[in-house]
Each structure stands twice: as structure tokens, then as C-alpha cells.
Amino acid sequence: MQRRNSTPRTGPDLSRRDLLKSGIAGGAWLPLFRPASLLAEEVGPAKRGGILRVRGWDPPHFDPHLTRNFMTMTTLSFVYSKLLRHKVGTEVPPGTFAVEPNLAERWEQPDDTTYIFHLRKGVRWHNKPPVNGRELVADDVKFTYNRFLTVKGNPERYLLDSVNRVEAVDRYTVKFVLKEPYVWLPHKLPTRSARGSSLPRWWRNTEI
Secondary structure, three states: OOOOOOOOOOHHHOOHHHHHHHHHHHHOOHHHHOOHHHHHHHHOOOOOOOOOOOOOOOOOOOOOOOOOOHHHHHHHOOOOOOOEEEOOOOOOOOOOOOEEEOOEEEEEEEEOOEEEEEEOOOOEOOOOOOOOOOEOOHHHHHHHHHHHHHOOOOOOHHHHOOEEEEEEEEOOEEEEEEOOOOOOHHHHOOOOOOOOOOOOHHHHHOOO
């Protein structure tokens, strides 16, 4: 019995069936390599609102101060902001964690045990009850971090052990007073576990 040659045929003796197969296989990849400009024209201008559906596991709950569960933290990363965040983008070298402002527009360290954060003006909560789109203010930040430091059962409490107290200096200024010098505070605030600035003052009366 003659064995059929399994080597793909090329050149003039390429059969019509082989040609169609290669054409279908090649064509299936074309949408992945279309220019971004063509895709943008098809999609149209960005629209606000809608529903973002993310496939994953159901979080045990949505209180970031009572778990280190990645399912909770991953879900909340889509809706919660922080005072500072890690810089992202194509220009950031892999493995680096540069810190940049997020809800704070800038910060300063007047002495070894004091950090002052100046909040961005005009940042608003989601337009849902009970906050109804009101502006984020220093009292919200103060409440969030005081809760982080005092709520029972916080497994990440140690991350901010150096913090003695958090004060709202004025509507857009927050002061962190430390127990001792701690240069790593700005590098702790962007982490998912030390997440803050995201809980409004009514959270104390809300069941999770």
C-alpha cells in the first residue's frame, strides 16, 4: 500500500481544497490585526454609562477592610479609587512600582512624621443613593482610614501600624500623623490591601 505524503504541498500542484483551507485559516486572523483606526470607526465615539460584565468568582463580600481575598479586591479595583496609585502604561518598565497621585493631586512631607495630601476638587461619587453623586471630601478619607485602623477583624491592619491618626485639615486636605518616621507610607497607600479613600461616611451604618 502506498503511503500518502503528509507533507503539505506547495507550488503548482497545490489543490483547490488545500488553497481554500489555507485561505479560511488565514482569513480567520485578519480581524485581530486590523488597524486601530478602522476599529474605532466601527465602534464609534465612547459613551458613558452601561454595564461592565466581568467573568470570575463571586466575592465573599465587598468590604475591603475585612478580607484579603483576591476575589473581593479584584472586583473592587474596577470601582474604587485611592489616594495614590501605581503608575501604569507602556512606558513603565516591568517590575517597577512608581507611585503617582490618584484622588490626591499632590502630597508633601513637612517633617519626618507628617504627610499631607491635597485632594482633587470635583471628584464625585457614583450617582446612586445615598451619596447621589456628591463630591468626595477630606472627611471621607479620614473616615475610611480611621475605619481601616480600628475595625475589628482587619487582616491588613499591620500595613498602617505606623499611622497614629488621620485628620481632615480642611475640605480638600488630609493629614497623616505617624507614630515614628516611616518613609514607606506613600508606597503602602497604593496597595490593594491598604485601599482607602473609597468609603463614604454613611458606610458605618451599612450592612455588607
